[in-house]
Amino acid sequence: MAKCAFIGLGVMGYPMAGHLQKAGHSVTVYNRTSSKAEKWAGEFGGSFAETPAKAVEGAEFVFCCVGNDDDLRSVITGPDGALEGMASGSILVDNTTASANVARELYEIAAKQGVSFIDAPVSGGQAGAENGVLTVMCGGDHDAFEKAAPIIDAFARSCKLLGESGSGQLTKMVNQICIAGLVQGLSEAMNFGTKAGLDMTKVIDVISKGAAGSWQMENRGQTMVDGKFDFGFAVDWMRKDLGICLDEAGRNGARLPVTALVDQFYAQVQGRGGNRWDTSSLIHLLAND
Ligand SMILES: NC(=O)c1ccc[n+]([C@@H]2O[C@H](COP(=O)([O-])OP(=O)(O)OC[C@H]3O[C@@H](n4cnc5c(N)ncnc54)[C@H](OP(=O)(O)O)[C@@H]3O)[C@@H](O)[C@H]2O)c1
DSSP states (O other): OOOOEEEEESTOOOOOOHHHHHHTTTEEOOSHHHHHHHHHHHOOOEEEESHHHHHTTTTTTEEEESHHOOOHHEEEEEEEESSHHOOOTTTEEEEEOOOHHHHHHHHHHHHHOOEEEEEEEEHHHHHHHTTTTTEEEEESHHHHHHHHHHHGGGGGGEEEESTTTTTTHHHHHHHHHHHHHHHHHHHHHHHHHHHHTTHHHHHHHHHHTTTTOOHHHHHHHHHHHOOOOOOBBBBHHHHHHHHHHHHHHHOOOOOOHHHHHHHHHHHHHHHTTTTTSGGGGGHHHTTTT
């Protein structure tokens, strides 16, 4: 069993840190809004600290799940950040969805003090975090990954090393590009079927078992038809992720015409007040134009 720290107790981090503690590891948490850290310690029996630097004292593994690149820099390399307190030989696993560039930057800075940095964004959403069945996409050094993987298993169903530092974030970008185009196609199909007067419950039931089937259709098809978006992965987060994808594509030369268009559709959803709606809310633009 390992001594761990967890920084960032949001929708994802809170249950992920809980799974580490429940697996028998000794976990100290830090959260900017300290009431959440106190609540977490009361619920799971671990301890909490007032700064990232204090939370990581003596930790062999430090996990982090905050919002974006700037948030990550602030809790890792900022004043009282995690790297101030981490010892040589310890491992920093970052579960934030961030850019590949910030992953490489933090990998280099951490290496200078003998700390291994693994970019390890996740997929599976709030339910995946709560049920401890996330998919974890890792980039970094093989030896550090081999040590961290059994610990990550506490909240993961699948955990893979995809390559050198940044590869985890690049894989998450591939994941988000797949989702963007797919959700727009699904929105158009669900809206078309509704306008054609079909019973969409029956339609989804039959076609989800064929070539058009997808996780999105099975889990979101009916709620899209019903106009329910008050759950799931927020449009604001998706726009952050697509921004990262489009930036990276600007560097590697990949064309992302559909992704760029869908990003603009999400901007329109934000304009309708849908910042915290689920990503399936693209259909709102078609059903309520
Ligand atoms: N939600 C999902 O379904 C999902 C799925 C896959 C990946 N992700 C990714 O996972 C990450 C976290 O998502 P989430 O849904 O857990 O977000 P969230 O609920 O908004 O939580 C964000 C966490 O980061 C902390 N934080 C943000 N900025 C900070 C800063 N500058 N300094 C210190 N702490 C800071 C917040 O602290 P406070 O409590 O003080 O605000 C909170 O603990 C994001 O990168 C997201 O894209 C989310």
